[in-house]
Amino acid sequence: MAEERIEGVERRMVHRLLMHWRAARGDEGIPSLEAVFQQPCDGCEPFIYVLGVGDVGEEPEFERIGEFFADELPSDLTGKPVSAVPEGTLLERAVRYYGDILKKKVPMTLGGEFVHARGDTILYRSIILPLSGREGVIDHLMGAANYKVKEGDA
């Protein structure tokens, strides 16, 4: 597949992860967690988090969180529900629309601008991808996000 250049470091990471997800699924359908992690996604790992999805109505829990988010979190949230993410963090922005992916069962990208808890205004881009080990059942969500500080705000 010919790959055109896409502008912006945040867009490129989101794009790269989406292409990685597509490659793992092959022709169609939703890839499993194992299929996605079978091949390394060049440079994506630090920006990736994985949510384990339980029964309907249950809040997903973090199964892994990339080191990129470590600085903004007070503690390791692995094993904790999404509601444990502090407000005003990139991870909180990146994970807040997970319900839409569970409903639509397709990848979604979302970006925007917000004032980080640290005080910087940041421009971010995020993506959440559905993962399925059993047909028709979303058992994991894989997300990623990165950002840049808005010019004049650094």
Add this chain to the structure above:
Amino acid sequence: MGSHISYEIYSYKSGNWVIDSIHDDKAMALHQAKLLIGSPHHIGIRVIEESYDEATDKTVSKVIFKKQKTGTRKPKPPKKEKKEAVRPAVPAASVKKPDSFTKRLVFLLLAVCGIGLVLVAVVTLLMSAMQ
């Protein structure tokens, strides 16, 4: 109050447009769409811009990208060929007609011959009885 815009990518599969992904970024959506149409897994791609106006609570949809591979119409003719292949089966039914006609003719001839033999036998019996 404001408007919310999203870009939905659809892929044409098995006669239906199936949603592939949703983006809030037009450039990202169009970039993905162009990549997808270049892939052998996709024969048609379109991007729909969905604008939701909170003030009016209305959503306006607009196709901003649509591309279908020209070669994708070629695989369809085999279906027509299949239909044509079915058609000879219909004349095949008419081929049966001569068969049934022949059978009827043979049956009629046998019946006539049988009746003739019976008549000959009856006449022979009558003649021998008269003698």
